[in-house]
Amino acid sequence: MSRIAHRGRIAHMLRDPGSTGDATAIAYFADGCLLVENGLVVACDHWDKVLPDADNWQIINHDDALILPGFVDTHVHYPQSDIIGGYGEHLMHWLDNYAFPVEQKIGTDLEYAANVAEFFIEQSLQNGTTSALVFATVHQHSVDAIFEAALAKNMRLIAGKVLMDRNAPEDLCETVEQGNIATQKLIEKWHGKARLGYAITPRFAPTSTMQQLLAAGELLQANQQVLMHTHLSENKKEIELVGELFPDCADYLEVYEKAGLLCERSVFAHCVHLSSSEQQRIAKAGASIAFCPTSNLFLGSGLFDLRAARNCGINVGLGTDIGAGTSFSMLSTQMEAYKVGQLQGDSLHPFEALYLATLGGAKALHVEDKIGNFASGKEADFVVLDLKATKILARRTANDPDIRELLFVLSVLGSSDTVLQTWLAGERVV
Ligand SMILES: [Zn+2]
Numbered sequence: 001m002s003r004i005a006h007r008g009r010i011a012h013m014l015r016d017p018g019s020t021g022d023a024t025a026i027a028y029f030a031d032g033c034l035l036v037e038n039g040l041v042v043a044c045d046h047w048d049k050v051l052p053d054a055d056n057w058q059i060i061n062h063d064d065a066l067i068l069p070g071f072v073d074t075h076v077h078y079p080q081s082d083i084i085g086g087y088g089e090h091l092m093h094w095l096d097n098y099a100f101p102v103e104q105k106i107g108t109d110l111e112y113a114a115n116v117a118e119f120f121i122e123q124s125l126q127n128g129t130t131s132a133l134v135f136a137t138v139h140q141h142s143v144d145a146i147f148e149a150a151l152a153k154n155m156r157l158i159a160g161k162v163l164m165d166r167n168a169p170e171d172l173c174e175t176v177e178q179g180n181i182a183t184q185k186l187i188e189k190w191h192g193k194a195r196l197g198y199a200i201t202p203r204f205a206p207t208s209t210m211q212q213l214l215a216a217g218e219l220l221q222a223n224q225q226v227l228m229h230t231h232l233s234e235n236k237k238e239i240e241l242v243g244e245l246f247p248d249c250a251d252y253l254e255v256y257e258k259a260g261l262l263c264e265r266s267v268f269a270h271c272v273h274l275s276s277s278e279q280q281r282i283a284k285a286g287a288s289i290a291f292c293p294t295s296n297l298f299l300g301s302g303l304f305d306l307r308a309a310r311n312c313g314i315n316v317g318l319g320t321d322i323g324a325g326t327s328f329s330m331l332s333t334q335m336e337a338y339k340v341g342q343l344q345g346d347s348l349h350p351f352e353a354l355y356l357a358t359l360g361g362a363k364a365l366h367v368e369d370k371i372g373n374f375a376s377g378k379e380a381d382f383v384v385l386d387l388k389a390t391k392i393l394a395r396r397t398a399n400d401p402d403i404r405e406l407l408f409v410l411s412v413l414g415s416s417d418t419v420l421q422t423w424l425a426g427e428r429v430v
Contacts, residue, residue, distance in 0.1 A: 002426060005052040006034040008062030008384070010044060011403055012069050012373040013355045019307060021349030021404070027374075028403040034067060036380040039426035044374035062384055065420055066406065068354070069373050070130025070381035071330035072361030075229075075269040075290030075319030077135040078120035078146050078159075079106045079113075083323040091235040091299050094324060100169050102323075103137040103162075107171060110141055117145035120322075121153060125430050127328040128383035128419045133229055133267060133290070133319075133365055134159040135201055138172050140182050147190045153429050154194060156371055156381065160201030160229055161186055165212045168203075176212045180219060187223055195379075195425070197367075199229035199267070205242045205255045217260025227265045227366065230256070233278070234270035235301045253278040262287055267364060269319060270295075271309065272302040279312050288315040288364035291356070293336035295321035306337070307346045317361030330357045331414035338411065350407040384421040385410060393418065 010032030017025035033050040035042040035057070043050055052059065079102055086098035106113045124132060136142040136159055143161045150157035163179045164172055174182075183200060191198035200223070202208050202216050220228050233239055233252050242252045249255045253274070256262050264286030271289045274282075282289065291304050309316055318333050319325070327333065334353040341348040362372030371381050387406075388394040393413045397406060410418065422430035 002038055003057045004036045004426065005050070005057040005059045006036065006062060006067060007047055007059060008032060008065050008067050010034055010067045010374070011354070011407070012044065013351070013359045014373065016360065017349065017351040017355055019310065019346070019349065019352060021351040023351070025355070026351050026403065032067070034374060034380070034382070036426045039380055041374050041376050041378050041380050043376055064387060066385045066387060066410075068128075068383050068385065069358040070371070070383050070422065070424070071128050071357050072317060072365065072372065073124065073129045073132040073320050073330060074267060074288070074317030074361045074364050075292055076132050076322050076325070078117055078322075079103050079135070079137050079142060080323030081116055081120045081123065084326060086323070089299070090237070091301060092237055094299060098323070100172060103172055104169060106137045106142050107139045113139070113142050113145040114148070117149040120146070121149040121155065123328045125153065125155070125422045126419060127330065127416045128385070128422055129328065129330055130381035130383070130422060130424055131156045131362070131365070131367065131371055132158070133199060133227070135229070136161055138162045138164055138174060138179075140186060143186050143190070147193075147196050150196060151194055154424050154427065156195040156367065156379065158197040158199050158227055158365060160199040163200075163202040163212055163216055164207040165209055167207045176209070176215050179212060180215050183219055187226060191223070191226055197227065198223075199227035201229045202261070204231035204238070205252065206238065206245060210246065210255075210259065213255065213259035213261060220263065220265065221260060227267055228261050228263070229267045230261070230269070232256070232268035232271050233273045234296070235299065236273060239273060251275060251278055253281055257281070265366065269321065270301065270304070272296055272304050276308070279309060279314065283312040283314045286315075288317060290319035290364065291316050291337060292319040292321035292325055293340045294327055294333055295325040296340065297336060298326050299324050303340050303343055305344065306341060306348065307344070315360065315364045316356060317364035318356045329415050331411050331418065333357070334411040350404050350411070353411060354407055380423060380426040382423050383419055385414065385418050386420040389414075389418040389420070
């Protein structure tokens with residue numbers, strides 16, 4: 001029996017605060033108590049409302065550090081951890097010159113695959129990311145590697161084997177049947193094991209034939225608990241290519257619709273150039289979007305219209321999209337999301353940013369009943385942020401700003417250096 005009372009500043013989102021940052025949607029305790037029993041949250045409140053007795057509870061005092069729910073990264077490629085910062089490319093060239101070569105290396109070198117997977121998990125945790133939806137490569141062992149690394153830390157992680165059968169190097173392509181068999185095997189092996197989940201993962205429309213996408217749709221039907229994870233409408237050249245490859249489809253989303261890949265378990269990364277019809281169809285299906293601001297800016301893909309997507313009711317989470325994304329930090333990712341909004345006349349409220357990075361991300365991945373905030377019964381995944389981590393942060397927070405300003409300053413000045421501790425299901429891992 002493990003019973004720990006964490007004392008410190010604590011904030012978490014109770015629900016979606018919307019674009020105005022509804023202050024009743026956040027709970028903030030300047031002197032708070034997070035009670036964790038056997039890895040689950042029992043209560044979260046003001047310290048003097050809870051007052052755990054020291055005979056029954058181990059008390060950990062975090063002083064004036066800030067405890068937040070662990071961050072949820074809704075779109076990331078672990079094999080690309082080693083290619084962050086590939087210079088001067090747009091999406092299609094970047095895939096050829098950086099992404100595919102490193103994915104080929106994963107295919108031939110099992111030791112390297114395991115090493116990158118461990119490095120990725122370590123980096124995520126050091127940045128306070130406690131859950132993620134992850135692309136592996138086409139190779140089965142690449143999925144084993146990331147699940148093994150996550151399992152060793154008891155991390156809640158969803159991943160999948162990439163499906164490609166054209167328009168990629170030959171050794172990264174396979175037949176429809178090979179992809180199907182491998183995917184089904186991996187679902188049986190990993191889905192539901194400890195805190196792991198599976199996502200059927202066609203890379204994107206240009207690298208699959210309609211036959212492969214249809215087969216993926218059938219797998220999604222046959223496995224009602226798993227997610228579907230792919231890219232959509234990231235870059236204008238990509239959209240043109242999809243138009244050429246699938247002349248029967250009126251727009252990009254229709255390719256996935258025809259294949260049976262649009263449903264409430266679908267997560268689409270990017271969605272930078274969606275038409276309003278596409279947005280409405282995603283909303284109607286109850287599917288989710290992973291907004292990846294550092295990647296969209298880095299590859300020059302464009303500015304995601306968060307407000308339009310959220311206004312039509314789409315679940316949105318934030319994604320780092322490592323390695324086209326430029327930071328493992330979900331604090332930095334919140335900041336870049338803010339800048340993308342600024343350029344479109346929409347200032348992302350700090351409460352909404354925290355929501356997207358925690359509870360909103362959990363909702364996008366269908367795990368909001370398990371993680372995302374400190375509601376009682378949820379798994380105790382959280383991060384402890386040091387407000388004095390750097391000299392500038394210490395000076396900037398010395399006047400004891402309110403929680404709205406504090407969260408915003410953390411997104412501007414915070415990084416992995418700010419993460420003092422990370423806890424997964426009540427166990428300290430950083
Ligand atoms: Zn991606």
